[in-house]
Structure formats: C-alpha cells, structure tokens
Amino acid sequence: MGGEPRRPLLTRLQLLREMGLSPLWRLRRQSADVAQPLVGGRAAGPEAAPPSSGEAVVAAAPAAVPVAVGERNAEIAGMGWEELRQSAATCRACNLCQGRRQAVLGVGDLKADWLFIGEGPGAEEDARGEPFVGPAGKLLDAMLAAIDLQRGRDVYIANAVKCRPPGNRTPEPSEIAACAPFLRRQIVLLQPRLIVLLGRAAAHAVLGEVGSLANMRGRSFAYNSPTGGENIPVVVSYHPAYLLRTLHDKARAWEDLCRARALMRAAKATAAGLERAAGPDAGPTP
Numbered sequence: 001m002g003g004e005p006r007r008p009l010l011t012r013l014q015l016l017r018e019m020g021l022s023p024l025w026r027l028r029r030q031s032a033d034v035a036q037p038l039v040g041g042r043a044a045g046p047e048a049a050p051p052s053s054g055e056a057v058v059a060a061a062p063a064a065v066p067v068a069v070g071e072r073n074a075e076i077a078g079m080g081w082e083e084l085r086q087s088a089a090t091c092r093a094c095n096l097c098q099g100r101r102q103a104v105l106g107v108g109d110l111k112a113d114w115l116f117i118g119e120g121p122g123a124e125e126d127a128r129g130e131p132f133v134g135p136a137g138k139l140l141d142a143m144l145a146a147i148d149l150q151r152g153r154d155v156y157i158a159n160a161v162k163c164r165p166p167g168n169r170t171p172e173p174s175e176i177a178a179c180a181p182f183l184r185r186q187i188v189l190l191q192p193r194l195i196v197l198l199g200r201a202a203a204h205a206v207l208g209e210v211g212s213l214a215n216m217r218g219r220s221f222a223y224n225s226p227t228g229g230e231n232i233p234v235v236v237s238y239h240p241a242y243l244l245r246t247l248h249d250k251a252r253a254w255e256d257l258c259r260a261r262a263l264m265r266a267a268k269a270t271a272a273g274l275e276r277a278a279g280p281d282a283g284p285t286p
Ligand code: URA
Pocket: 118, 119, 120, 121, 122, 125, 130, 131, 132, 133, 134, 136, 137, 159, 241
C-alpha cells in the first residue's frame, strides 16, 4: 500500500497561470511619481489613546520612500496658496492629468473654520475649476445652509484628488496618494477647526482608513499635522452624490452634520476659554 506520493500534473504556478491568475502577488517598487497616502488621522474615540501634544502625524507610508517622492512632498509642504494652485495646475504625478481640463484645487474662505473634503472633480467641476458645482454640489450647498453655513463664508471645500477621474470613477488609491501632498498642505495652510469628510475616498485620503463608511460614521477621529493643526476633529459622512441616489440615508447625514456642528461649538468654546485663561496681556514671551 502507499508507494510514492503522486506528483501533481501541474505546479501551483502553472495552475494559476492556466486560471489566468498569475503572475502572483509581487511587491511593486513604488514609482517615483506615486506619493505616499496622506498623513493619517487617528481614531480619537474610546478605542484609541489621544495623541500626545506635538506628536507628529503617523504616515501610512512604507519606510523606504523614493527620493523623488520625498523631494516633491517637501517642496509642496513649503508652498503658499498661489504656488500650490500653480503646482496642481501643472502636476503630472498620476494619470489623471491626462484627462483633465484643469486641476480643481479648492474653493472658499482661506481662514475657514470648516473644511469639507469630497472625492474628486466631476465634469462640471473640471469645466468650471470649482469643486461641487454640479448636482452633488447643489445638495452640499443645501446641507451647508441647513447648519447656517455658506460656501465661501467660513467654509473651504476641497477634494481628495484635484483632477477629474475619467467617467467620474472613484479615484484609485495611488491617485489619492499622489494628490495627498496638496491636500495635506491645504489643511496646514487653512488650519480649520473641523474637517468633514464626504464619502469613502475622502476618508481614505485623510484618515488612511479603507473600512466601510458605515463603520467610520459616528466615530471620533482627529487629524494631526506636525506643521500646523493638532487634534483637528474629523467627522465622516456620506458623499452628497450618494445621498442623491439613496434618499433614506439623508437622515443619517443630518445626524452627522448636527454632530459636526456640536463639535465645532465645543472647539470654539475651548479656544475662547484658552484665550480667556491666557488673559488680555498674554502674548508671546520675548
Ligand atoms: N463630487 C466630489 O466629490 N467633488 C466634487 O467636486 C464634485 C463632485
């Protein structure tokens, strides 16, 4: 009984090839024009310890980042608004540049307390150079109005990617990563009191989270930047385009907005308290 074990007719690799499943997973070298994901936010709810003061943001990037990416990131990290606009306008860091009419950096009050981040420009945004001007934008404007906000007044609106994905498809993780330095710089320049992430792509871009939106909604996150903005509260909600298709989730989006408004009030109260505690004479020490 027994004898020699029979050798398989095909090796595993040959079998996978036959099934059209090869080549096998391979670690791809990160190309010089693909940047790392946007620096992460972190869960700040009961499930995670709060970040310590002054703590740097944890990047979800691989340890070895090609020099060209690091150089590009450093360059963008030092830009002001105009340079940022020009740099985005001529950016060729991913293939989205091939289909764009123009890059859409963002719009609004450069001293805004509120930062709303969507996914990426659609056809109308690509044509007009402004985020959220199509049907989803009309709904966003209505959502803003519901909490007494208005585009351009204490509100800045940006997207995870600045160039229109073809056919309005969801941006690829590599495209989100390539655009991340722009968004990161926008957040540092704005230093908003609160960030609202509209949809999964925005949550992926800012928090590095790729879980379901249902999982992220209602949780507490904070965004930390080593160069400006510590513990900025982050609220994750539905994308307005999704809400246009899924009316029954509008009530949940309303809950998110109410939560965001409460967080904003709390952030303002804390800031006012700190100012009072510092006293009228408090200023930078010589
Ligand atoms: N959807 C987005 O995510 N952003 C826009 O600017 C327009 C539609």
